[in-house]
Amino acid sequence: MTRKVKIPVSTVGRLSIYLRVFSQVAKTQGTISSKGLAEWTGINSAQVRKDLAYFGQFGRRGVGYSIQDLKAQITSILGLDREWNAAIIGVGHLGTALLMYRGFGSRRFKVTAALDTDPDKISWELEGIRIHDLADLAAVAREKRIEIAILSVPAEAAQEVANQVVAAQIPAILNFVPVRLVVPKHVLLRDVDLAGELEALTYAMRKR
Amino acid sequence: MTRKVKIPVSTVGRLSIYLRVFSQVAKTQGTISSKGLAEWTGINSAQVRKDLAYFGQFGRRGVGYSIQDLKAQITSILGLDREWNAAIIGVGHLGTALLMYRGFGSRRFKVTAALDTDPDKISWELEGIRIHDLADLAAVAREKRIEIAILSVPAEAAQEVANQVVAAQIPAILNFVPVRLVVPKHVLLRDVDLAGELEALTYAMRKR
DNA sequence: TTATACATGTGTAAAATTTCACAAAGGGGG
DNA sequence: CCCCCTTTGTGAAATTTTACACATGTATAA
Numbered sequence: 001m002t003r004k005v006k007i008p009v010s011t012v013g014r015l016s017i018y019l020r021v022f023s024q025v026a027k028t029q030g031t032i033s034s035k036g037l038a039e040w041t042g043i044n045s046a047q048v049r050k051d052l053a054y055f056g057q058f059g060r061r062g063v064g065y066s067i068q069d070l071k072a073q074i075t076s077i078l079g080l081d082r083e084w085n086a087a088i089i090g091v092g093h094l095g096t097a098l099l100m101y102r103g104f105g106s107r108r109f110k111v112t113a114a115l116d117t118d119p120d121k122i123s124w125e126l127e128g129i130r131i132h133d134l135a136d137l138a139a140v141a142r143e144k145r146i147e148i149a150i151l152s153v154p155a156e157a158a159q160e161v162a163n164q165v166v167a168a169q170i171p172a173i174l175n176f177v178p179v180r181l182v183v184p185k186h187v188l189l190r191d192v193d194l195a196g197e198l199e200a201l202t203y204a205m206r207k208r
Numbered sequence: 209m210t211r212k213v214k215i216p217v218s219t220v221g222r223l224s225i226y227l228r229v230f231s232q233v234a235k236t237q238g239t240i241s242s243k244g245l246a247e248w249t250g251i252n253s254a255q256v257r258k259d260l261a262y263f264g265q266f267g268r269r270g271v272g273y274s275i276q277d278l279k280a281q282i283t284s285i286l287g288l289d290r291e292w293n294a295a296i297i298g299v300g301h302l303g304t305a306l307l308m309y310r311g312f313g314s315r316r317f318k319v320t321a322a323l324d325t326d327p328d329k330i331s332w333e334l335e336g337i338r339i340h341d342l343a344d345l346a347a348v349a350r351e352k353r354i355e356i357a358i359l360s361v362p363a364e365a366a367q368e369v370a371n372q373v374v375a376a377q378i379p380a381i382l383n384f385v386p387v388r389l390v391v392p393k394h395v396l397l398r399d400v401d402l403a404g405e406l407e408a409l410t411y412a413m414r415k416r
Numbered sequence: 417t418t419a420t421a422c423a424t425g426t427g428t429a430a431a432a433t434t435t436c437a438c439a440a441a442g443g444g445g446g
Numbered sequence: 447c448c449c450c451c452t453t454t455g456t457g458a459a460a461t462t463t464t465a466c467a468c469a470t471g472t473a474t475a476a
Contacts, residue, residue, distance in 0.1 A: 008433065012411050016404040020386050024363075033453060042388055046435055046456095053455055061454040062442035078407045079414030086406075097305030107403050108410075148409060155232070172409045178228050180250055188412050192405050195315050196224040197398055198294075199286045201356060201380045202316075203220050204396050206287030216463070241423060253423095254465055261425060269424040270472030 011051045015074050017041050018048070022071045033064035080108045087113040087146045087170075089161060090153030091121055091131055094176055098150060099127050112144045117157075134161070138168040152176045219259045223282050225249050226256070230279045241272035288316045295321040295354045295378075297369060298361030299329055299339055302384055306358060307335050320352050325365075342369070346376040359383045 021040045025032065034052075038045035052058055052065070055077055059065045075081050086104065088095050091114050098104070099114060115134045116122060122133045132140050140146065149165045151158065151173055158177040165173055165187075172188040175181055178196070183189050229248045233240065242260075246253035260266055260273070263285055267273045283289050294312065296303050299322050306312070307322060323342045324330060330341045340348050348354065357373045359366065359381055366385040373381055373395075380396040383389055386404070391397050 009408065010433075012408055013401075013404060015411070016401065016407045017388075024387070035453080040388065044435060045453095046437090047433090049453090049455065050434085057455070059454050060442065061440070062452050064453065077411065077414075079410035080407065084406075084410055084413075093308050093310045097309045100301050100308075101305045101402070102301045103402060104406065107407075109403075109406050147413065148406065172413055174405060174409060179232070180225075180248065188409050190405055190409055192400075192402070193221075193224065194309070194311060194400070195317075196221060197382060197400050198292075198312065198317050198356065199224045199288065199315075200217065200220055201382060201396050201398055202287035202292055203223075203285065205292075205355065205380055206285075218463075243423075252465060254426095254467090255463090257424065258426080258464085265425070267424050268472065269470070270422050270474095272423065 005054070007054050011054060012078075014041075014043060014047070014051050015078055017043070018051075019071065019074045019078070019080075022067055025067070030067060031064045032067050032070075034059070036064065083108050083110055084148055085110050085112045085144055085146050086148040086150055086174075087111070087115060087141065087144070088150045088152065089115045089134065089137075089165070090151060090157075091116040091118075091126065092152065092154070095150075095152040096126065098152060098176070099129060109148070111150070113140050113146060115140065134164065137164050141168040141170050146170050148172045148174060150174045150176070151181075155179045213262070215262050219262060220286075222249075222251060222255070222259050223286055225251070226259075227279065227282045227286070227288075230275055233275070238275060239272045240275050240278075242267070244272065291316050291318055292356055293318050293320045293352055293354050294356040294358055294382075295319070295323060295349065295352070296358045296360065297323045297342065297345075297373070298359060298365075299324040299326075299334065300360065300362070303358075303360040304334065306360060306384070307337065317356070319358070321348050321354060323348065342372065345372050349376040349378050354378050356380045356382060359385055359389075361385060363387045 018037055018041065021037060025040065034045040034048040037048045055073065058070055058073055086109055088099050088111055091099065099111060104111060111129065114126060114129050114131045115137055116131055117134045121131050124131050147170065149170045151161065153161050155177055158179045159181055162173065162181045162183055166183055173183065175189060175191045176194070178193055181189060226245055226249065229245060233248065242253040242256040245256045263281065266278055266281055294317055296307050296319055299307065307319060312319060319337065322334060322337050322339045323345055324339055325342045329339050332339050355378065357378045359369065361369050363385055366387045367389055370381060370389045370391055374391055381391065383397060383399045384402070386401055389397060
């Protein structure tokens with residue numbers, strides 16, 4: 001089988017990048033080479049081939065990769081051949097921001113619930129999504145079949161909320177809170193640090 | 209000198225993480241060990257020491273690092289000892305979202321301008337920030353001393369807008385558009401791919 | 417003063433990731 | 447059918463990143 005060796009996380013990240021290229025070139029050609037993908041992405045062409053080879057032999061020597069096929073393959077590898085329900089937990093500035101951001105939905109992600117603890121927010125609706133009481137998380141998660149919790153709560157509350165997410169049997173967390181969360185290892189956790197991204201820029205700018 | 213060897217990007221990313229820990233522990237202790245930082249962050253303690261050692265000898269053997277000192281050091285290393293003016297370019301869903309998100313401002317980043325090409329948006333104000341015509345980018349950038357452009361425009365327009373940013377002499381771009389931008393190498397570019405983050409999660413969930 | 421426990425800074429080893437480089441194939445033209 | 451150009455898939459090398467391990471320094475207590 002193909003999935004004997006462990007696949008680097010970085011490879012998975014690049015799959016997303018390759019997928020994106022297709023929406024930009026698909027119209028003009030039916031096929032693309034690793035060199036072509038390399039040019040579009042800035043990733044070394046050997047790297048491209050190696051990334052794809054982890055999952056199978058999708059290319060044809062002398063020809064390249066069928067865009068249609070490869071698109072379908074990567075879509076399937078990334079689990080994007082179906083929809084995923086997500087809930088936003090914490091409807092403060094960032095949470096509201098993420099709720100408004102339709103980019104999540106644009107691919108296969110649907111934000112179908114929002115939760116907060118603030119009585120002034122609960123029962124309100126934002127962008128057509130009702131805000132539930134966080135206390136009802138387990139019920140909401142079950143009912144709406146939530147599989148991804150998008151966390152944007154205050155730092156002090158983050159771990160406690162994460163515990164509730166785990167208790168509600170939601171299997172994955174996308175954490176926007178700049179705090180290290182401890183979760184059982186069967187729960188998938190991914191951190192996004194927006195301030196950190198800016199800091200990487202100022203670090204580089206400072207040296208001038 | 210301390211800056212002879214090249215510092216890994218990953219090290220810089222971890223500095224942000226260390227810095228964050230201090231706001232959570234500072235009150236209780238005056239000092240922290242690499243082991244302590246390791247426990248807070250999940251990063252190996254030798255890694256912590258190596259990261260810090262790139263920039264100088266901040267610790268004391270048998271004692272650890274003075275939190276106050278280390279905080280000041282990292283703050284300075286990351287260039288966070290002053291404020292940075294940022295502009296949000298593209299006030300669609302994500303742009304609005306980012307504009308509302310005060311987390312950027314919470315540290316040393318100030319979003320002081322917003323720009324768009326849509327006549328219906330230009331001259332409006334959002335969160336107290338006036339939306340300018342993108343055509344005026346160079347003037348706005350000069351006047352407001354913009355040093356970071358936060359890009360959230362449609363994919364088709366991204367490269368062209370990036371060119372304008374470069375022409376406006378803005379030295380750094382934080383790009384939220386899932387497109388590879390080509391910029392001169394004196395311009396700092398950092399990509400944030402929100403959909404990609406979710407895709408990393410679904411990839412892992414799919415395998416069950 | 418000496419023993420003990422702690423913790424840094426760093427040389428070295430290990431692991432992971434990226435890049436090179438080439439044999440093996442595919443395709444097209446004559 | 448043969449030649450030539452292209453491009454994959456993949457060992458092996460190179461590079462980068464992480465982890466180990468320990469000599470060296472610090473503090474405390476008896």
